[in-house]
Amino acid sequence: MQSDLKPATSVVPGSGLSLYVHVPFCKTKCPYCDFNTYQGIEHLIGPYLDALTTELQLWGHVLQRPLVNTVFFGGGTPSYLPAGSIDRMLETIRGAFNLNPDAEITVEANPGDLDLEACRRLIAHGVNRLSIGVQSLDDGLLALLGRRHNAEQAICAFQTAQEAGFSNVNLDLMYGLPGQTLTQWETTLQRLLGSCPSHISLYCLTLEEGTPLHRWVQQGKYPEPDPDLAADMYQGARRLLGDAGYRHYEISNWALPGLDCRHNMVYWLNLPYLGVGPGAHSRLGSFRFWGVDSPVAYIAAVKRWNESGPEPFDRLDDQLLQAVFPVANQEYIDPDTACAETMFLQLRLLDGMDLQQASASVGTDLAEKYREEIKDLIELGLLQQHGYNLRLASSAYLIANQVFTRFV
Numbered sequence: 001m002q003s004d005l006k007p008a009t010s011v012v013p014g015s016g017l018s019l020y021v022h023v024p025f026c027k028t029k030c031p032y033c034d035f036n037t038y039q040g041i042e043h044l045i046g047p048y049l050d051a052l053t054t055e056l057q058l059w060g061h062v063l064q065r066p067l068v069n070t071v072f073f074g075g076g077t078p079s080y081l082p083a084g085s086i087d088r089m090l091e092t093i094r095g096a097f098n099l100n101p102d103a104e105i106t107v108e109a110n111p112g113d114l115d116l117e118a119c120r121r122l123i124a125h126g127v128n129r130l131s132i133g134v135q136s137l138d139d140g141l142l143a144l145l146g147r148r149h150n151a152e153q154a155i156c157a158f159q160t161a162q163e164a165g166f167s168n169v170n171l172d173l174m175y176g177l178p179g180q181t182l183t184q185w186e187t188t189l190q191r192l193l194g195s196c197p198s199h200i201s202l203y204c205l206t207l208e209e210g211t212p213l214h215r216w217v218q219q220g221k222y223p224e225p226d227p228d229l230a231a232d233m234y235q236g237a238r239r240l241l242g243d244a245g246y247r248h249y250e251i252s253n254w255a256l257p258g259l260d261c262r263h264n265m266v267y268w269l270n271l272p273y274l275g276v277g278p279g280a281h282s283r284l285g286s287f288r289f290w291g292v293d294s295p296v297a298y299i300a301a302v303k304r305w306n307e308s309g310p311e312p313f314d315r316l317d318d319q320l321l322q323a324v325f326p327v328a329n330q331e332y333i334d335p336d337t338a339c340a341e342t343m344f345l346q347l348r349l350l351d352g353m354d355l356q357q358a359s360a361s362v363g364t365d366l367a368e369k370y371r372e373e374i375k376d377l378i379e380l381g382l383l384q385q386h387g388y389n390l391r392l393a394s395s396a397y398l399i400a401n402q403v404f405t406r407f408v
């Protein structure tokens, strides 16, 4: 990459950034999961927490203590970390960054890890949103997914979180599972809706190559998921959640009014975020970059970066990023890519995008640049336009990725 061809870009705008903290530990690895997460490496938790502390302090230093509006502890299983770990990280973040007093702070949790004391401790340290990986309330499907909780524990974890004082709780659910019936799916949704979670994320199972579940389906041990049935499950969920007062605000996400996930909105609006921890992705200025996946390599890389004594950044370019040792890969986001990303990320939001505002943010007239594509997609009934507002038609929700290829 020729660094002299790339313009220096401002590092963090005054409006601040979002922070993602990756936790690469799980007690057991689910057979469908291809995330950068591991079981059986608990001996690395201590060195990882030390490295994460250092990495946070170094980023706070080089970015000159920027404003942080949202923090998301994801993984992996952040709730699997020893008691006090999240508190320690939040203390480090408060010391190294300018944490907005109104920040949304989310922790992903496994139902088996949540008791009253753990929830109260998180709240006492400023965590104000939980995201619980429920996935299903059918014990047979939970076993197929290799989850370490059953339906009763999932319900109990959610009620415990509410009792501790969490008023903003997301529940993750999965559909399109091998052998899953529409009745099982709707029963899960109806039972959970009875407890009024503030936010629900629905994920259709993707059989990722290389995972045990993919292999088992290939071998005929489990039936191939039926895409038509998965589509019926999605449409059924839209009906049930809509009737229960949830706002469908993103293709896979529903929230009670005012409780959209602010952290994820940053991704969809293509705003700046910093990812720390092994393999975490960042988007700052005109660069996207991501770290080394291996927790061992990550710990060593943070040590090297610390020893190099980095100076505060007054710009961000590829040479500076090369000296950030935990960063393994970087991509310059050229203007064409920035335009395409703005289209397909913002169109995930069901309120659509404001073409005028989006054009101003990328410095290109998007209506003009994509005139033909937009016209074709409207004629096909996949997009709708009213003035400057452009949005997906509801008939396109399930084929959104195919629609978005028109902009790439």
Ligand code: SF4
Pocket: 025, 026, 028, 029, 030, 033, 034, 035, 037, 075, 076, 077, 110, 133
């Ligand atoms: S708990 Fe989540 S991150 Fe961990 S293995 Fe299972 S699906 Fe993957």
